Amino acid sequence: MKLKKGVPLIDQHDRYGFWGGKFGGSFIPETLKKPVEDLTNEFKKLRKDKKFLKKRDFYFKNYIGTPTSFVKLDNLTNHLGGAQIWAKVVSEANGGAHKIYNATVHALICKAMGKKYIVGDTGAGYAGKMLSMAAKKFGLKCKIFMGAKDIKRQKPNCDAMRKNGAEIVPVYSGSQTLVDAVSECMRYWVSNCDNTHMCVGSTVGPNIFVKICGWSTAQISRELKVQLKSEFKKLPNKIKLINCVGGGSSAYGFWSEFIDYDRKKIELIGVEAGGPKKSKLHAAPLSQNAKIGILHGAASYLCQNSEGQINDTESISAGLDYPGVSPIHCFLKDTKRARYTYATDEDALKAHVMVTKYENLNPSLEPSHAFAEAIRIAPKLSKDTIIIVNSCGDAKKDRDILRERLGKK
Amino acid sequence: MTSLLSKAFQNAKNENRPALLTYTVAGDNTKKKSIEILKSISNYADICELGFPHNTPIADGGQIQTSAYRAIKNGIKINDVFSIAKDFKKSKKNKPIILMGYYNMIFQYNENKFLDKCKKVKVDGLIVVDLPYPENKKFAAKCKKRGVNFIQLVSPTTTSIRLKKIIKDSHDMVYYISMLSTTGGKLKVSPKKILERYSKIKNQNKSKNVVIGFGITEKTIKSLKKADGLVVGSAICKEISDSINKRQNPVTNVTNIVKRLKNKIK
Numbered sequence: 233m234k235l236k237k238g239v240p241l242i243d244q245h246d247r248y249g250f251w252g253g254k255f256g257g258s259f260i261p262e263t264l265k266k267p268v269e270d271l272t273n274e275f276k277k278l279r280k281d282k283k284f285l286k287k288r289d290f291y292f293k294n295y296i297g298t299p300t301s302f303v304k305l306d307n308l309t310n311h312l313g314g315a316q317i318w319a320k321v322v323s324e325a326n327g328g329a330h331k332i333y334n335a336t337v338h339a340l341i342c343k344a345m346g347k348k349y350i351v352g353d354t355g356a357g358y359a360g361k362m363l364s365m366a367a368k369k370f371g372l373k374c375k376i377f378m379g380a381k382d383i384k385r386q387k388p389n390c391d392a393m394r395k396n397g398a399e400i401v402p403v404y405s406g407s408q409t410l411v412d413a414v415s416e417c418m419r420y421w422v423s424n425c426d427n428t429h430m431c432v433g434s435t436v437g438p439n440i441f442v443k444i445c446g447w448s449t450a451q452i453s454r455e456l457k458v459q460l461k462s463e464f465k466k467l468p469n470k471i472k473l474i475n476c477v478g479g480g481s482s483a484y485g486f487w488s489e490f491i492d493y494d495r496k497k498i499e500l501i502g503v504e505a506g507g508p509k510k511s512k513l514h515a516a517p518l519s520q521n522a523k524i525g526i527l528h529g530a531a532s533y534l535c536q537n538s539e540g541q542i543n544d545t546e547s548i549s550a551g552l553d554y555p556g557v558s559p560i561h562c563f564l565k566d567t568k569r570a571r572y573t574y575a576t577d578e579d580a581l582k583a584h585v586m587v588t589k590y591e592n593l594n595p596s597l598e599p600s601h602a603f604a605e606a607i608r609i610a611p612k613l614s615k616d617t618i619i620i621v622n623s624c625g626d627a628k629k630d631r632d633i634l635r636e637r638l639g640k641k
Numbered sequence: 642m643t644s645l646l647s648k649a650f651q652n653a654k655n656e657n658r659p660a661l662l663t664y665t666v667a668g669d670n671t672k673k674k675s676i677e678i679l680k681s682i683s684n685y686a687d688i689c690e691l692g693f694p695h696n697t698p699i700a701d702g703g704q705i706q707t708s709a710y711r712a713i714k715n716g717i718k719i720n721d722v723f724s725i726a727k728d729f730k731k732s733k734k735n736k737p738i739i740l741m742g743y744y745n746m747i748f749q750y751n752e753n754k755f756l757d758k759c760k761k762v763k764v765d766g767l768i769v770v771d772l773p774y775p776e777n778k779k780f781a782a783k784c785k786k787r788g789v790n791f792i793q794l795v796s797p798t799t800t801s802i803r804l805k806k807i808i809k810d811s812h813d814m815v816y817y818i819s820m821l822s823t824t825g826g827k828l829k830v831s832p833k834k835i836l837e838r839y840s841k842i843k844n845q846n847k848s849k850n851v852v853i854g855f856g857i858t859e860k861t862i863k864s865l866k867k868a869d870g871l872v873v874g875s876a877i878c879k880e881i882s883d884s885i886n887k888r889q890n891p892v893t894n895v896t897n898i899v900k901r902l903k904n905k906i907k
Contacts, residue, residue: 248776259744259771261700263821266798405706406696418699423822425798526699526745529771539719540749541696 235567237492239310241484242446249439250531252391252566256559257295258438260529264418267425272440287340290549295369300324300452302459307590309605315472315613317606318468318620319593320456320486326363327443327587328626329596330449330482331433335362337448339370345429351375351525352431355382355410355478355553357619357629358387358599359433364398372464374398377417379409382550388629407544410554414528435558438529441588448632449485452622457489469497470617472609475624476601477502477572478552480561482624486572495569502561503601504607505547506574513546518565518572529555533565547579549597550632551625564609573606581637583607596625646790647736647813649687650850650869658906660687661854663899664741664874667691667725668717669881670891675712677892678881679729682795682899683736689729690768690872693722693742700770702825704875706737719750720754727762729812739766739792752780759789763842766790766814774807785812792816797830810843814898816872817842819855819865825875832864839868859901866906873902 233252235246241251246287249257278284301324305317316589322330335352342350350372354360360376366372376393384389393400401420406412412430421430432441435449435541456637460467473490475483490498504516514520517533525534527542535543535555547553564570575583580597583604587593596602602621610619627634643651654658663686668675684687687797694709694717701709726738740759740768747769759767767789772780774793781791793805793811795816819840820830835853843851853865854872865871880898884891 257776258707258773258775261770262773263700263798263818264797265773265796265803266800405710411697415697415699418701419701419823424701425821425827490725520706523749526743526748526771528699536745536749541713568845 233489233563233566235569241491241563242443245439245595251563253534253560255562256439256530258529259526259531260438261422263422264425268331268438268440270345273441274341275444278341278344279626281459284340284344288337291336291340292333296336297327299455299459301518302456302463306384308587309567312607314611315617315619316615317610318618319623320452320620321593322452322482322622322624323595323626327358327365329358329362330452330624331358331362331430332365332486333448333451333485334361334433334445335366337365337432337444339372339496340365340427342372342429342443343370344520347427347429349375349424349428350431351377351417351420351428353377353410353413353487355379355413355433356549356596357382357386357393357553357555358625360398360400361389361392363431364393364396367398368396375401375420377401377403377413377420379403379407379413382413383408385633386550388631410499410550411542411545416636418528429469433498434481435484435560436479436530436556438530442530442560445481446484446560449481450488452482452485453489453535454489456486456620459612465617466564468616468618470614471498472501472524472617472619473498474503474602474619476502476552476598477504477557477561478515478554478598480558481623484558484560485515486619486622491569500564503574503605503606504572504574505549505552505601505607506539506576507546508548509576509578511546513544514574515545515547515555516574517555517557518561519574530556530559532556532559532562548580549596549601552601562565562587573605575601579604584634585638593623596627597621597630598625599623642782644790644813646688648848649737649899653687653870659868659904660852660870661786661906662686662690662870662872663877664690664692664872665877666694666705666712667722668694668712668715669708669878670711670885671715672717672725672857674891676725676728678895679725680732681731681892681896685896685899685903688737688739688870690739690741690874691722691726693740693746694718694742695746695841698743700823702823702875702880704878705827708878723758723762726764730763734763737765739768741762741768742770745894746768752783756783756787756789768792768794768816774803774810781810781812786826790814794818795839797821804842805845808842808849812850814850814852815842817851817853819853819857822855824855826856828855828861832861835865836867839866857900859905862902863905872905
């Protein structure tokens with residue numbers, strides 16, 4: 233298993249859609265073969281279409297508000313000693329998280345394909361909120377599938393979705409979280425694929441959805457590369473890019489331009505959700521050495537039992553609370569290009585408290601997992617090491633959880 | 642040698658009716674009850690499909706999901722599914738049985754081990770919902786080697802070129818999904834349209850037995866009786882749920898519904 237240089241990772245799969253011969257693929261019911269094939273052909277065409285690219289760049293700049301800023305966290309750096317800590321503040325993007333990139337691209341594709349309806353899944357509610365925003369912007373009818381448990385714990389984002397005119401379909405099956413929302417969304421698509429476009433909210437699902445999402449979020453690292461060069465004149469010699477990993481869309485977007493570099497120069501660190509400290513449940517298939525399995529149309533490392541039933545997961549962060557993970561992260565793990573670890577709920581909360589205490593930054597619980605790792609390793613590293621954390625979401629949506637866990641603020 | 646599946650279709654044809662295929666979930670609502678149900682309904686059904694339940698079934702509607710979750714909650718394991726099939730075949734050795742489910746269960750069990758086990762307990766056919774053509778070619782060949790029919794699915798979205806290839810690589814039976822839906826949906830396409838499409842599939846190769854499934858209930862079954870076979874699943878699963886809720890015996894109730902289905906296509 234080997235990474236190719238000079239080829240985007242999203243394109244390094246074989247003809248059946250597998251990365252490294254075993255991750256990804258398209259394990260879909262026969263009914264979805266045609267719509268998936270149509271989407272694959274359309275995307276192949278559009279990504280080479282200059283007019284489409286111009287449109288994408290226009291909306292990225294004028295609607296999403298790119299580039300998002302790249303800032304040094306001086307106070308946190310001084311407090312911890314050791315490596316410099318920087319943040320790419322992707323949460324400045326319109327809507328407050330990286331999910332807007334994928335949502336905007338899917339809405340543009342949906343328009344290009346002449347479909348009027350768009351459906352999507354959501355965990356933390358960001359993917360849903362952004363899709364509802366993009367749908368409103370481009371005049372599409374939108375349905376969002378969301379686990380009943382997540383609807384309760386991420387109320388601010390649900391309010392936003394409704395305000396944007398989207399219908400939220402609560403999912404009561406299974407654990408009532410993201411995994412069930414994705415299943416129900418796929419079922420809806422099976423039944424309505426003739427006039428409806430489906431957006432998968434992360435770099436998961438059948439091959440084509442991994443590709444579209446990765447292609448969309450890659451904007452983050454394109455910006456970062458320019459910003460690094462303008463800040464340091466050339467790429468520094470010791471960089472660590474730390475990102476939380478649930479499905480893995482923000483991490484892929486944050487890393488994609490840097491995958492070809494030597495890992496001694498640019499280390500990629502993914503931080504999964506370790507769940508509550510005292511619980512056996514987690515959402516960390518990569519760092520907890522889960523076996524490969526098939527979920528939602530793709531093969532990946534997967535939290536499952538020996539029979540192949542999908543395990544319940546648990547995390548304070550709804551956006552990371554998913555038993556599978558992107559096949560491209562499995563590939564990065566097996567080729568040893570990226571290193572994966574986890575942070576517990578408690579680690580993430582502590583990191584959130586520390587970052588908000590020292591900096592004018594309000595990372596949501598998802599990137600707080602990444603900050604936890606940054607805080608853990610920074611003191612041990614030299615001053616010329618540049619740690620960059622992707623602060624990919626804003627904590628406004630976590631208002632209720634933070635109030636409950638940290639007391640009134 | 643003619644397979645038991647082909648023989649079952651031939652028998653139905655001789656009686657000038659479509660074959661009746663039933664679908665139940667192994668272990669629903671208990672292991673013991675599901676064997677009883679299977680044995681009892683097979684007096685009327687020509688072919689029995691037995692689902693091995695998965696907790697993330699992306700192509701199944703509410704009724705079959707409920708049955709699957711119930712069976713899993715009651716502790717059903719893949720080896721129990723095999724033992725149910727084995728027990729069934731012991732008493733009904735000429736009645737074909739088809740296992741149906743999602744690929745991850747087979748993948749975790751190990752493909753070869755799974756198929757060896759199928760052969761050993763005399764499973765006649767296999768439907769894997771999320772292993773479409775052409776990705777399933779190797780797997781289908783492995784099935785054939787062990788005398789297990791791999792059943793290809795065809796849907797209203799299947800293109801003509803693709804249809805040709807699928808039929809060419811299919812074994813004795815082909816499953817046509819009547820409409821864009823998960824299992825248990827209301828029949829939203831006219832029977833005439835479904836049968837038109839069915840004929841197109843059938844005309845590819847008359848020797849293949851083509852069955853229609855999805856949306857088939859006591860109400861709709863008669864209108865599709867021209868097909869080689871008709872599959873009823875969700876309506877049966879719903880009957881099990883209803884019986885449990887009403888504290889009635891699911892074996893009797895399910896047998897009665899299958900009996901009525903059979904009478905409608907005679």
